[in-house]
Ligand SMILES: Cc1ncc(C[n+]2csc(CCOP(=O)(O)OP(=O)(O)O)c2C)c(N)n1
């Protein structure tokens with residue numbers, strides 16, 4: 001395992017933006033005093049006249065992005081998830097969502113893995129908020145390659161897109177020829193006793209859990225779900241029919257995220273028992289990222305434990 | 314303030330700066346630059362201005378301080394610890410699993426912290442609410458809040474200023490740490506908020522602009538603020554980001570980065586030398 005390459009999905013965003021900027025000149029980028037952290041700085045270096053720093057003023061930035069979109073430009077607006085999705089929520093809802101404008105909101109530092117900054121910055125509600133906006137596409141790539149491909153897919157799909165990116169370097173498991181399609185999930189390991197559906201940083205943890213389970217004689221399906229909305233319902237149904245037991249994994253509140261999206265689909269179309277691994281109804285705390293994640297059971301070990309208990313029931 | 318008292322403050326400010334370095338070095342992350350630029354105002358507030366008692370941190374009659382630029386918690390914690398709200402040794406637990414010293418101020422876990430902050434632009438509005446609530450109930454306590462000069466790019470800050478002037482919150486002092494830097498560079502290059510003093514005055518605040526590292530000027534400004542009736546006060550503190558640690562001064566990169574071991578040692582040596590010099594005076 002020594003040759004695993006680790007990169008943060010936000011790095012894929014920066015690279016993807018730069019590639020996109022070279023290909024299309026109507027790409028413009030906005031940031032709110034976090035160009036270094038969100039990696040829009042990479043685009044800025046290549047195309048300084050198409051990068052606009054808005055200062056620490058996220059609400060204004062979202063409406064500026066909306067205005068830019070009305071002139072035919074495609075604005076990628078970035079900040080931390082806490083400030084892009086949450087502070088500016090109503091601006092996103094009314095000035096981007098409602099008029100269905102072609103704005104791509106790319107939010108880094110999603111989830112618990114901001115670590116030491118603590119609860120004020122640990123954003124575990126962004127997916128819930130964005131899911132509630134009609135017409136909003138929500139992407140949550142799992143590695144650097146997927147993030148880079150998702151940037152291009154977001155550009156090519158008209159209308160509002162919210163993309164969640166992570167701060168932490170995580171293993172890159174997709175190869176360069178991976179084809180990313182909005183609305184499609186991916187079976188990483190087949191199995192019939194339980195299906196693990198994960199998104200973002202939890203996908204690699206789910207892969208590790210799937211392997212550990214196999215070694216222990218448990219036959220688990222592992223699914224990467226990089227689009228939260230629209231959800232790949234057919235894949236969810238396939239997994240439910242095959243395994244009869246679903247475990248969802250996300251670095252997000254168990255309220256309103258991937259887990260609840262899966263539950264909604266299943267309860268209406270094919271009632272199936274589901275266990276949701278995520279952040280329970282509570283705030284986080286400061287600690288190094290992997291420690292916070294472990295504190296909330298957001299790790300392969302806990303996925304294995306939950307799956308085994310679930311199967312034993 | 315006698316020269317003796319002034320020297321005592323300068324000595325304490327040195328200790329606060331050491332606490333900032335120790336906390337961020339232990340955590341291997343955090344925000345030293347803006348903590349150091351504000352170390353003198355933290356020191357003055359907690360050692361000369363605020364009517365607070367470490368034995369009764371929730372006393373309803375106490376003065377309040379809201380650190381609107383919450384990322385500079387290492388500075389606030391260092392001042393609170395030295396003032397006796399909790400042990401100075403605990404500064405080494407900053408940002409670690411299980412510590413009450415959260416990365417950004419948490420009023421539920423840290424004794425002496427009056428408001429949970431970290432999302433820029435919000436603390437100043439909370440301070441307005443505190444000032445209004447105290448006034449409304451006839452409690453003569455005062456409220457102080459400190460903002461970053463990048464933070465004032467948030468529109469909410471100006472909503473708060475309008476509110477403070479409208480309700481004549483003369484028990485409120487809004488301070489801006491004008492260290493000139495934010496994360497992406499100099500504030501006038503990222504998104505200029507200048508002229509800061511004129512803007513605050515136009516919003517109806519009684520504005521003073523001072524050297525934020527000069528205790529005589531700080532004292533005079535806060536005394537003037539206390540004597541000002543019928544409108545809220547604003548003080549723009551001209552400061553140096555990273556003040557007191559030579560390699561951090563005026564360098565944007567030290568906004569949110571911890572010193573490594575060699576850097577920590579050098580910084581502590583500089584501060585210890587400054588402390589020895591003050592104590593010898
Ligand atoms: C609403 C919000 N947006 C962005 C951030 C991320 N952030 C933390 S500190 C900072 C820069 C602050 O600069 P300034 O106010 O000048 O503070 P100082 O120089 O005193 O450290 C930013 C953008 C935040 N904490 N809150």
Ligand SMILES: [Mg+2]
Nearest residue numbers: 462463494495
């Ligand atoms: Mg500043």
